[in-house]
Amino acid sequence: MIILRSIADTRAALDSWRRRGQTIALVPTMGYLHEGHMSLVDEAKKRADRVVVSIYVNPTQFGPNEDLDKYPRDFARDEACCRARGVDAIFYPDNAVMYCPDHSCWVTEESLSQTMCGAARPGHFRGVTTVVLKLFNITRCDVAIFGRKDAQQALIICRMVRDLNVPVEIVVAPLVREPDGLAMSSRNKYLSDDERRRALSIANGLNQATALFAGGQRQAAALCDLVKTGIANAGGNIDYVVVMDRDSLRPLATVDRPAVLAVAAFFGKTRLIDNVFLD
Numbered sequence: 001m002i003i004l005r006s007i008a009d010t011r012a013a014l015d016s017w018r019r020r021g022q023t024i025a026l027v028p029t030m031g032y033l034h035e036g037h038m039s040l041v042d043e044a045k046k047r048a049d050r051v052v053v054s055i056y057v058n059p060t061q062f063g064p065n066e067d068l069d070k071y072p073r074d075f076a077r078d079e080a081c082c083r084a085r086g087v088d089a090i091f092y093p094d095n096a097v098m099y100c101p102d103h104s105c106w107v108t109e110e111s112l113s114q115t116m117c118g119a120a121r122p123g124h125f126r127g128v129t130t131v132v133l134k135l136f137n138i139t140r141c142d143v144a145i146f147g148r149k150d151a152q153q154a155l156i157i158c159r160m161v162r163d164l165n166v167p168v169e170i171v172v173a174p175l176v177r178e179p180d181g182l183a184m185s186s187r188n189k190y191l192s193d194d195e196r197r198r199a200l201s202i203a204n205g206l207n208q209a210t211a212l213f214a215g216g217q218r219q220a221a222a223l224c225d226l227v228k229t230g231i232a233n234a235g236g237n238i239d240y241v242v243v244m245d246r247d248s249l250r251p252l253a254t255v256d257r258p259a260v261l262a263v264a265a266f267f268g269k270t271r272l273i274d275n276v277f278l279d
C-alpha cells in the first residue's frame, strides 16, 4: 500500500495503473476510519482493480463554529485499517496541497442542498462538492463509493456528476450500524457513555417509525412526531426530523412515493445524523 501526499505523486502512481489497463475506485473519507468506511472499501474492491482511500478533513465544508479543529484524527490507525483491508493507496494531502492560498473557484448545487444539513450548515455542501470534484480530478477514478449515512450528500454528488458530466460512476453503499443500532460515525467518539446511550433514541425512533410505516401509516407528521418524541425524551436537541421525496428532497406530507426519513440531532455538543428509506 502506498501513501500519496502530493498531486504529482498521485497522478504518477494512478497513471501507471491505468497504463496497465487497471480500473480505479475512490473512497473519499475524512479519516478516523470505522467499519462504515471499511464497508465502502469492500464495495470498492468489488468494482475496480485498484482501491484508493482519500483521507482529508476538508476545512471548506466546516462552518466557523463547527468542530474542524477537534475532528478526530489518527493517521497511523487509519493506515493500519487500510492495509489490513487490502487498500492499494491512501491519498493523504494537507491543506497546502488541496487549496492554493488564492483558491477562488467553487462548485455549488442549488436545489438539493437547500434543506436538511444544507440549511443547518450554510456553505457545507459547497465545500463538499468542491472538494469531491477536486478529488475526482486528481485521481481520475472510474468509480467512487459513498455511504448512505450521508444520504443528502450522496444525492448531491450524484446530481453534480449528472449536471456537470463528470465521468465517474457513483455507488451509494448501505448504512452500517453498531450492534445496538447506532449509525457508525467518526463523531461517535465525542459521546460520553451517557450521551452514547441516549443517542440510541435516534436509531430506535427510526426503527419504530419504519414499523409504523410498514403497518400502513403514511402521514409524514405522524412518523416524524414518533421520532421527535423519542429523541426529546432522551434529552436530545433536534436539528431536523423530516420525510423527504428521495429524488428531489422536497418535503412530503403523505408518503406516496420513495421517501427518506432523516434526522439530525445533538447529544451534548455532538451532532449526529441518521436516516431510513421508506419504500
Ligand SMILES: Nc1ncnc2c1ncn2[C@@H]1O[C@H](COP(=O)(O)OP(=O)(O)OP(=O)(O)O)[C@@H](O)[C@H]1O
Pocket: 028, 029, 030, 031, 036, 037, 039, 040, 145, 146, 147, 148, 149, 150, 173, 174, 175, 176, 177, 183, 184, 185, 186, 187, 188
Ligand atoms: N455508518 C456508515 N455507514 C456507511 N457509510 C458511512 C458510515 N459512516 C460514514 N460513511 C461514509 O463514509 C464516507 C466518509 O464519511 P466521513 O469520513 O465523514 O465519516 P463519518 O463517520 O460520517 O464521519 P462524521 O459523520 O463524523 O463526519 C461518506 O461517504 C460517508 O457517508
Ligand SMILES: CC(C)(CO)[C@@H](O)C(=O)[O-]
Pocket: 028, 029, 030, 056, 058, 061, 128, 131, 132, 150, 153
Ligand atoms: C465526501 C467527504 C470526504 C468530502 O470531504 C466528506 O464530506 C465525508 O467524509 O463524507
Ligand code: BAL
Pocket: 030, 061, 062, 150
Ligand atoms: N460525513 C459528513 C462530513 C461532515 O460532517 O462534514
